[in-house]
Amino acid sequence: xxxxxxxxxxxxxxxxxxxxxxxRGNGSGNPVEEDEYYVRKDAVECVVDIxxxxxxxxxxxxxxxxxxxxxxxxxxxxxxxTYECSICKQLTTTPRSEKFCHNCGAKMDEExxxxxxxxxxx
Ligand SMILES: [Zn+2]
Numbered sequence: 001x002x003x004x005x006x007x008x009x010x011x012x013x014x015x016x017x018x019x020x021x022x023x024r025g026n027g028s029g030n031p032v033e034e035d036e037y038y039v040r041k042d043a044v045e046c047v048v049d050i051x052x053x054x055x056x057x058x059x060x061x062x063x064x065x066x067x068x069x070x071x072x073x074x075x076x077x078x079x080x081x082t083y084e085c086s087i088c089k090q091l092t093t094t095p096r097s098e099k100f101c102h103n104c105g106a107k108m109d110e111e112x113x114x115x116x117x118x119x120x121x122x
Contacts, residue, residue, distance in 0.1 A: 066106035068095035
């Protein structure tokens with residue numbers, strides 16, 4: 001299920017309230033235009049109060065993105081190619097089958113940087 005940031009959504013609605021669309025008819029002196037302004041204003045306030053502010057907050061942790069980095073044993077390659085989590089340094093020899101770090105829970109979907117292979121730094 002996708003989650004949304006209600007603070008961001010509410011700030012977008014505050015921006016909408018500054019738009020010509022929202023304010024058309026406000027103080028125009030034309031009763032029909034002014035009536036439409038109040039209908040829009042009431043509709044937006046209903047959405048904010050009933051649909052957004054009344055919704056309980058979900059207990060969602062932000063996703064941490066990471067990647068596996070090929071490592072060596074103090075300059076010598078490990079017998080099996082070994083990788084570490086770019087966040088917590090947890091080691092694994094099976095990076096391709098692990099979509100999440102089993103130690104810190106990071107999602108392993110980041111692009112690795114070119115210079116992270118330690119063999120290149122020597
Ligand atoms: Zn990790």
